[in-house]
Amino acid sequence: MQPTIYDIAKKTGFSITTVSKVLNNYPDVSDKTRAKILKTIEEIGYHPNSHARALMTKKYWTIGVVFIEQLDIGIKHPFFNAVIESFRKRVGGFGYDLLLVSKNIENERRSYLERFQHRGVDGVIVVSPQNYDEEVKELVEHEMPSVFIDINSKDVSVVNSDNHYGSILVVDYLYSLGHRKIAHIAGAEETLAGKDRLKGYRDAIAKYQLNLPESYIENGGYFDSVGGQKAMDKLLLLKNRPTAVYVAGDLMALGAMKSIRKHGLKIPEDISIVGYDDIELAVHSTPSLTTIRQNTDLIGAQAADLLLQQINAKKKIPIGMTVPVELIIRESTIDIKKC
Structure with missing residues (x-):
């Protein structure tokens, strides 16, 4: 027969209420009492029935x-x-x-x-x-x-995440590296991230009075590599090609990098790339991807x-x-x- 909460109370000498508080992480139990009850739970192998627990706490957990x-x-x-x-x-x-x-x-x-x-x-x-x-x-x-x-x-x-400020950080950094022709592959504007990152890019470009053409902004869609590759293909067709591209998501950035290599260009020698998210793949790409880390x-x-x-x-x-x-x-x- 499975042990019950009553067995724990009997063995420890504490009330059902006190045992229940320990089981449900209530703070108003002393460390000494909590330790004794938890030790007893381990010793007797108590596992609360989920239905009984729900009835007792009025929660579904x-x-x-x-x-x-x-x-x-x-x-x-x-x-x-x-x-x-x-x-x-x-x-x-x-x-x-x-x-x-x-x-x-x-x-x-x-x-x-x-x-x-x-x-x-x-x-x-x-x-x-x-x-x-x-x-x-x-x-x-x-x-x-x-x-x-x-x-x-x-x-x-x-x-x-502070999407707007992340874009400011990217443009500030690229500007400090001497880039003045900075393009942006944006995420879908019906997403908060896409909209805020695009606004941050526009605000940062305006801060430096770069006066870039609207053709420097391409929609990469819903943050996937295919969208990034297609957007980069379009940017590479521009007569006045950008020297750096800020991409609103790492998966899109990986797609953009594939497009650049497909056109016989080198990263970063011909075009610098910055992503957003810092997914695990970012550090393993070739070259490894400069990006904005979301915590x-x-x-x-x-x-x-x-x-x-x-x-x-x-x-x-x-x-x-x-x-x-x-x-x-x-x-x-x-x-x-x-x-």
Whole structure:
């Protein structure tokens, strides 16, 4: 017979309430008491039944995960993967599991909200929404605790990287290397990242009064390598070819580098390239990619903390957080003043 919470209470001499507080990570238990109860749990091999735990705490101990992005690659995207892994570790430390849902249940298509209500979750994290569609709006407006990554809203908790400043850092750096013909491969403008990074690029170009042609901006689409390659192909057809290209995502940058090599040019000798994200592939590319590093560990952890705060308060708490970025200098850029 499996041991129960009552067996733990009897063996330790503490009340059911105290044991329950330890099991559910409540802070108002002394370290000595917590250590004794945890030791006893390990000794007797106690594993709480999830249904009983839910009844006892009035929580499902589950957090729903939604990916909304055009490429339909979801968690396989390196940036999203890293953020969710950080988020998972943080909430897992407090006893929560993650639930990635399908909107199809019993051969019926249901909204994300309906699916979460059907399965039972304590809160939801929504990663990388495009412009609001009805399903995103439904999650924003519902009372269920939620946190969003890469969205602008005053109605919910949001965690975003400082996309605008990241672009400023790139142009500042390229300008310091002597580049004056700096092009930009932008991400889709219906995404927050694409829009903010493009605005940062425009603001930085204006700061240096570079007066660059509009043809120096190419849309790379939804941050994939194919979009980056096609955009770079177009830039290379320009009569007044850029000496440097700032690409709004590392996967797009890798595609752009492929295009440059296909045209018989060298990186960085002929064209310098800067990406954005600092995915793992960036350091392993040839040459290694200069890029803007997003702090995925901090994004995931802060998103987790904001959501747990709402779950514990049993209400939505609209808070916006911006996570700093940093420039990572590698081999794909060159000082043309020294060439």
